Every structure is written in C-alpha cells, then in structure tokens.
Amino acid sequence: MxxxxxxxxxxxxxxxxxxxxxxxxxxxxxxxxxxxxxxxxxxxxxxxxxxxxxxxxxxxxxxxxxxxxxxxxxxxxxxxxxxxxxxxxxxxxxxxxxxxxxxxxxxxxxxxxxxxxxxxxxxxxxxxxxxxxxxxxxxxxxxxxxxxxxxxxxxxxxxxxxxxxxxxxxxxxxxxxxxxxxxxxxxxxxxxxxxxxxxDLTEALPHLLDNYEEDLETRSRATKGSAHALLSRVYLYMGDYANAASEAEFLIGNSNYTLNSDLRSVFPISSGYDVPLDKEFIYAIPLTFNNGNHQFGTHYYSYYFKSSYHLADDFIAKYSDTDQRKTSLIWQGYSGGSYGAKLTSSKFNNSEGRDNIPMIRLSEMYLTRAECLARTSGVTQEAIDLLNTVASRADANFSAYSVSDFTSGTDLVDRILLEREKELCFEGLHRYDLIRTGRKLQYKDLPxxxxxxxxxxxxxxxxxxxxxxxxxxx
Missing domain, CATH: 1.25.40.390 (Serine Threonine Protein Phosphatase 5, Tetratricopeptide repeat)
Incomplete structure (x- = not known):
C-alpha cells in the first residue's frame, strides 16, 4: 500500500x-x-x-x-x-x-x-x-x-x-x-x-516542503508550489494583477510541475482504483482505494451520466477538430437515457464517480500570468508565448500568435480568457472568471x-x- x-x-x-x-x-x-x-x-x-x-x-x-x-x-x-x-x-x-x-x-x-x-x-x-x-x-x-x-x-x-x-x-x-x-x-x-x-499563505510558505518523497503526496498535500499557486488565484480574484503574475511565475519552469503533451494522460480513463496524478497537478484531491472500498464514496460530479447537464453545442464549437480538449476530453459518457446522444466532459469519466479531482493545475498558472501581464503591460511577447504554450500543447495544428496579431492589451486579454474557458472548463472555475471580468452568467438577467x-x-x-x-x- x-x-x-x-x-x-x-x-x-x-x-x-x-x-x-x-x-x-x-x-x-x-x-x-x-x-x-x-x-x-x-x-x-x-x-x-x-x-x-x-x-x-x-x-x-x-x-x-x-x-x-x-x-x-x-x-x-x-x-x-x-x-x-x-x-x-x-x-x-x-x-x-x-x-x-x-x-x-x-x-x-x-x-x-x-x-x-x-x-x-x-x-x-x-x-x-x-x-x-x-x-x-x-x-x-x-x-x-x-x-x-x-x-x-x-x-x-x-x-x-x-x-x-x-x-x-x-x-x-x-x-x-x-x-x-x-x-x-x-x-x-x-x-x-x-x-x-x-x-495564512505567506506565513505557511517558509515551512512548507517543495516536494514529498512520494510524488502523489507532492500533488495532494500543501507545498510551496501550491501555496504560491493559491496566492496567484487570490490576487487574480482581487484584481491585483502584478502580484498574481509574480506568484504564478514561481510555478512556471519549476521542475516539480510539467505540462504533459498528452491530455489523456492528465485525465486518464479512471479504473476506479489508484490513478496517478500527472505532474501537471499542483494541488488535487486524489482517488484512493483501500481493500476494495472507495474511501469517500462518489464525488457527485454528475458529468458521466448527463442526467443533470450536457455540454452546450456553442461551447464545443469553440474548439478546432484537432484540439485534444475536444478529441480526447469530450465524449459520449453514458449513452442511455433521454440525453444519450449528447456529449459530456471526460475529465470525470468513471461511472461510479471515482476520479481524481483537480483543484489547481499548471496550465492555470500559465494563463493567469499571461492575462496579468497583458493587463499591466499590454501586448508583450512573454504573455503571447504563455498563451501559445497552452494552446499549442492542446492542438498540434495551432498557429502560434505573434505581437502583430493583437491591436491592444484588451484584445490579448480576451483571447487569453477564451483559452482559460477551453482549458479549465469543468474544473469549477469558469463562473468566477466570468464574474470577475464583468461578463454574464448563464442567466443573463441575474442581478x-x-x-x-x-x-x-x-x-x-x-x-x-x-x-x-x-x-x-x-
């Protein structure tokens, strides 16, 4: 064990x-x-x-x-x-x-x-x-x-x-x-x-480990990396873009965390037993299994059966046909019932709700730093490079952006926000990105x-x- x-x-x-x-x-x-x-x-x-x-x-x-x-x-x-x-x-x-x-x-x-x-x-x-x-x-x-x-x-x-x-x-x-x-x-x-x-996070940082002996612990217990990543998210929500960018930088190039070229390996088909956490995870809640009994029961993220919701066609259309996030991470799931023909997320793919749960991933830090640099410094090569890294990892046919493709920092921010939507969907974050950027939720008249x-x-x-x-x- x-x-x-x-x-x-x-x-x-x-x-x-x-x-x-x-x-x-x-x-x-x-x-x-x-x-x-x-x-x-x-x-x-x-x-x-x-x-x-x-x-x-x-x-x-x-x-x-x-x-x-x-x-x-x-x-x-x-x-x-x-x-x-x-x-x-x-x-x-x-x-x-x-x-x-x-x-x-x-x-x-x-x-x-x-x-x-x-x-x-x-x-x-x-x-x-x-x-x-x-x-x-x-x-x-x-x-x-x-x-x-x-x-x-x-x-x-x-x-x-x-x-x-x-x-x-x-x-x-x-x-x-x-x-x-x-x-x-x-x-x-x-x-x-x-x-x-x-x-709490700044006081914790000096006493947290960089990593643990076992890799799974590094991704599921608090570390210096997860504290910096959470600080980055906090500052982003506060609109403190300089500090959000600075905290995110700690994770980029950090040897403990790596973007995987194969997104199916980041979100593997779950056996319902022990499923490793990819090096892209900064903090996650791992699936555990002891003597055949699932430790927590199910997590109740009802994507697989589509009885509560399925993916919107307009959202799916935002991906190219060669994007792994469409070809590998969107699927039919359970095909029975009234919504069997509709598509669902494959990030949570175990029929009994036994999946690793992403809380913070490295790609979020890339996109947070990119957005914050665009907000504070306008169109910069670094912000574009960060965006290109995430987008090209997902889509081998992606055409990289250059500085001349954007007329303003606002244009670049809009494109980065789209990438956040496509990259971090179904990880519990999109609602808060919409609210913090003044965009509407699904119910457009919600006060x-x-x-x-x-x-x-x-x-x-x-x-x-x-x-x-x-x-x-x-």
Whole structure:
C-alpha cells in the first residue's frame, strides 16, 4: 500500500474534540473511545492523522454542487436538473439544505485547521520542523476553504467591492460543545477576509516542503508550489494583477510541475482504483482505494451520466477538430437515457464517480500570468508565448500568435480568457472568471447582488441575527 493511502486519505484518527469543536476544558475525564488534544499532539503520527482530517473535510466541502456550480451556472452546459436551474436563476431559498452543507462543511474543515494551528505549538512534543510543517499545511487548508466560502458567499468579493460583507473570520477553535450565540462573530469585510487568506499563505510558505518523497503526496498535500499557486488565484480574484503574475511565475519552469503533451494522460480513463496524478497537478484531491472500498464514496460530479447537464453545442464549437480538449476530453459518457446522444466532459469519466479531482493545475498558472501581464503591460511577447504554450500543447495544428496579431492589451486579454474557458472548463472555475471580468452568467438577467449564495438561515437564526444576510436575499 502506498504511503499516501494511509497518511492522506486512509483511516483517520477518530478525535471527538476535533470533529466540530475543541475539547471542553471543563471535562476532567475523556469519554470512552475518544482522544483528548494532549494525547493527539504527543506524537507526529497522531498529529498528522488530525491534519489528514482537515484534508478529508476539505474534500467534503468541495464535492458536488460546491464544485460544479463553477460550471453549470455558465454557458458551458445545458442544464436539465431542476435544482441546478434554481441555482442558475439565483432563486435559492435562504433555508436551502445544500447551501447549509457547503457552509457547514467548509467551517468544519476550518475549525479542525484552527485546532491544529493552536494546539501543535502548545502541545506538540515531536520534531519542531515537522510541527511547523503541520501548522503550515493547516494554514494552507484554512486559506483554501476561506477562499471557497468567499467566492460563493462574499458579497462583492469578485466584483471589486472590498467593503462588501465577507465572512465570519473564525481563527480559533470553538470552545466547548455548546454553541454560545453571545460569542457569535459578525461578518468581516471582503478585504479583511482576503488579507487573512494572504496572511495564512505567506506565513505557511517558509515551512512548507517543495516536494514529498512520494510524488502523489507532492500533488495532494500543501507545498510551496501550491501555496504560491493559491496566492496567484487570490490576487487574480482581487484584481491585483502584478502580484498574481509574480506568484504564478514561481510555478512556471519549476521542475516539480510539467505540462504533459498528452491530455489523456492528465485525465486518464479512471479504473476506479489508484490513478496517478500527472505532474501537471499542483494541488488535487486524489482517488484512493483501500481493500476494495472507495474511501469517500462518489464525488457527485454528475458529468458521466448527463442526467443533470450536457455540454452546450456553442461551447464545443469553440474548439478546432484537432484540439485534444475536444478529441480526447469530450465524449459520449453514458449513452442511455433521454440525453444519450449528447456529449459530456471526460475529465470525470468513471461511472461510479471515482476520479481524481483537480483543484489547481499548471496550465492555470500559465494563463493567469499571461492575462496579468497583458493587463499591466499590454501586448508583450512573454504573455503571447504563455498563451501559445497552452494552446499549442492542446492542438498540434495551432498557429502560434505573434505581437502583430493583437491591436491592444484588451484584445490579448480576451483571447487569453477564451483559452482559460477551453482549458479549465469543468474544473469549477469558469463562473468566477466570468464574474470577475464583468461578463454574464448563464442567466443573463441575474442581478449582481445574487452572484453570491444566501447565508444559510440556520446560521443567522442561531446567531440571533448578528450574522447579516447577503443584501440580494433580504
């Protein structure tokens, strides 16, 4: 059994006090079959098991609608599912169960990260460098989950309103097992949340590894590369193009990451068992399989069966007939049912939903740097070279662009955005690219104040109203 199966998504340590709360400090005795924090952090192995719980919870927070909303709300797809159509129209009720799940799962991951960030320095008795690494990984995961929440719930987070309502910044573990509405946090501004994400990532960087002994760990645990890549995405969403370009540059030419000329190898036909992660992945959630039992069940990215959506003809037409992203990564999928003749994405191709899940790929960094250079410096050879690299990798018949092909930086940005759409489709990102660049989602009349999801009513009720609702849902 590979080490990664045990450490990342193997049998995690069952820690009662880490599930949703920190241990109640008033308890003198630990209940039977539970583990208290002082025991958890006495050894590197048990502390790492607690850290793996954050990775697990990050997966739970990013599966199903939390991930696919980035694509099914755009013109990439024709949607059949009535629930998804409600999401597209911005008509979710404030007591929507799925929204509650996304919010709750993300904060669950954040809370266990908080426990590690607080408890490892206080209680850890193992190697100091490894302690610092564990805290750094927890900070990366806290940052990742806060960015997920911010782009879904932060009012104005992608439209440049830094004074808009962001998120409750819970940076310490919950105390005890009972919720105290008197200690409920209010929503910090969008800017404050962004700054906390940046702080977590910059503080984590010195203590993260460049790579691990096993390549699969390098692509599925926090590294210096994944922290720089996430910072690049954060700055891009903020409109800070100079910093986004600078962070992306760290990944380009980095020996740990390589663009593969064969896109089918990047997204192989999944056996449902152990499928390696290509060197193009900077951060991903890997498929794992232990003794024949899938570790998580399915991820609920319903592309294969086409029962929820299929690919829009207008989107498919954006590819040339020699583009691998069309010839290899678009296919029939399950051919039965009402939509059998339609096409779907082959990036998620296992009939039982057992696929690796891309979170950040190297090609995103190429295109982010290209876009940001075009925005800050106009038509430059470097930006064009980056665009050409991604486009020509996918299509052997692609005719490379030159400086003379673009009359302005805006023209170049538009072409790069098209390449992002074709390259990163169905990886949960297109919605946010559309919003940040002032373009329309699938429902063209959707008001801007409904570009975000409603804050779950349950959360507002339990805080007795101290947690404010997004203005579009008042």
């Amino acid at each position: 590979n080490k990664i199966k045990y450490t990342i998504f193997g049998s995690a340590l069952v820690v009662f006090c880490l599930s949703f709360t920190a241990c109640d400090k008033q308890l003198d005795l630990a209940p039977e079959d539970t583990t208290v924090e002082t025991e958890v952090f006495q050894s590197a192995s048990s502390a790492e098991s607690a850290l793996m719980d954050v990775y697990n919870k990050t997966y739970e927070a990013n599966k199903s609608t939390a991930y696919t909303i980035g694509d099914f709300t755009t013109d990439l797809l024709v949607v059949h599912n009535s629930y998804n159509q409600t999401v597209i129209a911005g008509e979710l009720p404030v007591d929507d169960y799925t929204t509650e799940q996304i919010w709750g799962n993300s904060y669950s991951a954040i809370n266990v990260a908080n426990v590690i960030i607080k408890s490892v320095p206080e209680l850890g008795t193992y190697n100091e460098d490894l302690e610092n690494q564990h805290v750094a990984e927890a900070k990366f995961l806290r940052a990742y989950n806060y960015l997920v929440l911010l782009k879904l719930f932060g009012d104005g987070a992608l439209t440049g309103d830094f004074n808009g309502l962001g998120l409750p910044l819970q940076l310490t573990p919950y105390e005890g097992t009972e919720y105290d509405s008197g200690k409920a946090l209010t929503r910090s501004s969008v800017q404050e949340v962004y700054l906390q994400i940046i702080t 801007e104040n409904r570009y975000v999801l409603p804050i779950p009513k349950r959360e507002i009720d339990i805080t007795k109203g101290s947690l404010e609702q997004n203005p579009g849902y008042l």
